[in-house]
Amino acid sequence: MSAAIETRDLTLRVNGETVGPLPVPVGTSLLDFLHEWLGLTGSRMGCGQGICHACTVMVEEEAGPREMRSCITGAHWFEGRSVRTVEGHAHTAPDGSLVLSPVQTAFIENFAFQCGYCTPGFVTGASVLVERLKRTPVRRDEVERVVTEALDPHICRCTGYVRYHQAVRDLVLATPGLTTA
């Protein structure tokens, strides 16, 4: 490695599995680390400036998961933390079939996306919202506002947002425990 590049070992959990220690240059974004070191390209580079949220990942913490922009957050910030990327939301059932998360199912059944480049960010954002609502439900008449506020930072260029937001609204309304009367 070049003398101009300072490298430190990095260990974190990604989608439930421990990764590292790996020597990673200081200043490497988590997004580049996911792409170039781990081959996980589902989190997408949109702007590289934290504006479009196509790169967001879920950071799993005791207080509940939160959304982080991997393009503007250094990989070493995640030392010792646990990250869930879009590749880690579905799971494989004992019979070998793929089981999507409720958010993923809602998106595909509502034809929420076209090109799909922004979809990983929306999966992350909506999943964080659903987890938040499990802890702090909202009134049913507030759901549309809450969904719009939660997903508004995410840019979509193909489908005009409507089907994404409808899918999350309908999921929230249909899931016991996410809303109050």
Next chain:
Amino acid sequence: MPASHYAPLSRRNFLKAGAAAGIAVKVSFLAPPAKAQLLEAGPSDGPAWAAPGRPRYRLDAIAKVTGSKTFSRDYRSRDLAGWPETQAHAFLIAATRADRAFTGLDLSRLPPSLQPDRIVRHEDLVADKVAVPHADFFGDWFLVPEGETPRLLGQPVAILIYHDFPRFSAAKRRLRFADDVVQYGAETGTKPPAHYGASRWVRIEGDTADGPDRFSAYEHSPIFAGFSGDEPAWPKPGQDGAFAQGMAAAQTIAAEIDAAGEDALVLRRTYLSQSTDASAMEADNGNVWYDPASGVLHLMMATQSPYDVAEAAASLVATSRFPLKEVDLKVGYTVGYGTKDHHIFPFLCVVAALYGDGRPVRLANDRFEQFQNGLKRHAFRIDNALLVDRATGRFRAMTGRYACDGGGRPNYSVAVSFVGATAAQSIYYLPKSDFQAIAHASRAVEAGSTRGFGTLQTMSATEMMVDEAAALLGLDAIDLRLRNVLRTGQRNSQGAVPAGALRNEEILHKAAAHPLWRERQARKASYEAAHPGQRYGVGFAQVHKDYGTGAEAAVCSLELDSQGALSLRHVAHEMGPGVTTSQAAMVGDILGRVPTRTEFGVVRWPEMPLHTTDQPYTTPQAEEDKRAQDPRWVPRFTSPMSATNSAYYLGHATRTAARFLADHAIWPAARSLWARGGKGGALASYNELTRDSLRLSDGKVLGGGLPALSLAEVAAEAHRLGLPVGVTLHTFNRWQWAEAEFDLPGTTGRTRLPIDALSLRYGAGAPPERKALMSTAGWHFLPRAAVFYPPTQRNNVGTTYYSPMATLAEVAVDTGSGEVSILSHHSILECGRQIVPELVSGQVQGGLAMGIGHALKEVLPLYEDGPGDGTWNWNRYELPRAHDVALWNQTVEILPPLSETDPPKGIAEVVMIAVVPALANAVAHAIGHRFHELPIRPERIREALA
């Protein structure tokens, strides 16, 4: 018409000619890794389909929602079979000035350890004979030569290649925004290319509706001109030749407008439509591996036009000093809204790879770079004049001068200018029209194909002007439109009769009856009373947009196996709108069963041994007639994924293949089964049964009172009888379908079909002599007995296929901040028969959001402060967010088809246009000020209200 005059008219006029002889060119689509392949099992009768033709979700949905590798950008060398494990990375150094000579690079910001492993400069390319393919389209330089002034802002001067990612990444961060890396000499003034072209579309109607026009592009010719300075040097008016006659007709129209009296309204207005960036989320990227040992150029590229990239890449390398035996292009899913249809970027990726020392080199724009070098939407200056009869409210004439800024490479600017000009009539019948299309060159970042292709700019201006004309005439704006609407059978401004039923009038009536329109004055009063500081307005606009290019070609194959399962192969590939889903759905609609196996982006068609000159716009009639006698010649082999061509044009191949199997395999096999039992069987007493009685649904074959058969048993019978159970066909459209006659085997005999090439595969029970015919890769290629190509004169019509859409927009304008809030909007669309309604509504909603951005938010300065300076990103370029689009208050009405046999229409572009002028008209209603320049940003509103 001399071919040379037509050359600049083509949307794609440069193909094939440059492809090097003897180079094998392969184009294929990324084989997904095992996991993705498993996830994307594709269409089946399983969970993806609620019913044949009704998908439960997109066929690519699971791969996309789980983050599988789908985009070209997702792939690294290690993910591609046969490629090396490691790869190099490259980035471009770009000039941010275009008024001084480039004198060299200063990389002293980089410590020795971060110096690039390879620097590529123009002088290297000259030494190695690497030249831009099709320089008349992509520009003359890849990289600015030392001592020369860049043609355009943001033009690259060097490629820096690193053999590892960490050094690449560190170096790129150190050089970003540095203004001392590119060294400049003395001021030279700007040196853009010569202006790109000008054309003029003049029409004066004839004495009768059916008789010849006095002058029109279709009847006579468009008019072409060079430049004198910045102005087109139009031919002199006269009677000698079509150009002179056309100019005389234009002179007549101008004189009539100038001489208009009190009985007419003359409205002259200038409109400015801004440059924008389509901001496709996936920025341009490519990963190219040139293996000097094998002479194979491996490309993985994000492009909407893979065939053309492969051909031009072959030409680029074959004419250089680098040996080349084969080009192997792989393409993933991508998205571009037109901006990945023909751009220099893929070839810059190829150039980088030539200097990769045998390593794959990845060149992938970040967003700053994408703004700096990605294709832009053309800025237009529009000078319109409309002559309206005051007594009747009928339009007598319209003229327009549509000048677009194409930036510093030619690209599609000429085509964009004339597609825009020929759309300027919007939805109106014009007895007289004169539309000038002018494509200027400049130092701006290059503009090219972008959703709308010039028509968003010109039709928005017309719709803003018609709204103003109605106000000046004291007429309801929809009423004025109804008085002038283009009706079925009337001619467009090129003199051609549009295809099928025009339903603009029906849409206008629906809009006029909508509460937003009917109650707008009352709502304005009550809203403003309830919201001090807010002004309320409702605006309306309606447009119709062409789809296709006038040279649409496709290949598709459909096979029925002996168990009744279907396999579909198609040249179409996925750009986002759902083409893979919709093509499979079309088969389900016609055959009552969706394909079990599908393959898209198919490029190898050994059963279709065709060749093409690929000059469909420029081949003279006599030459085309001669070539057409060769049954293996077609005017074009296939089209890029662009110009809204999937539903109608690519779907035509799919639908024709499905109907062919219904007619020639399923129908005779079902009759055979129904005739069992001797003496004609159950069919005998129903001997009036015709093909029209046949019904195919849910895997069943029935109709005419006969018992339902399973598709499986009918398929088995078709195979036993040796009927054609597989069909591969080629289609071509020049604003009309090519047709051909084929001598089908058996008793069918000569049959005319809307295709120009055909191969068949017969069932196992076919007699030996029929089986022997299947000698072309296991297929029977049937040379056509006769072919009927649409006359080359139809190249003059500009377009005949239209999809209409209207939008009503309801806004509130904050008089303090100038912010425009969209309270609601309602759109009315006619798209023929919907294939997958969920995909249509997604397209509409997405188009509306993009149009909202154009009308109210997005703007790029063209020159020194614009995106060429490398500092633009979405922090300063404001895209519409969810809260901007009236997310929960938008509705769409889609007209039902006139009959169940209506074809689907292409809608991807039209859906973003009407909302643009609708919003401008709504703001005018709200504050009483008409803006003629887009976007209408808060600061402009504040100025207007000051």
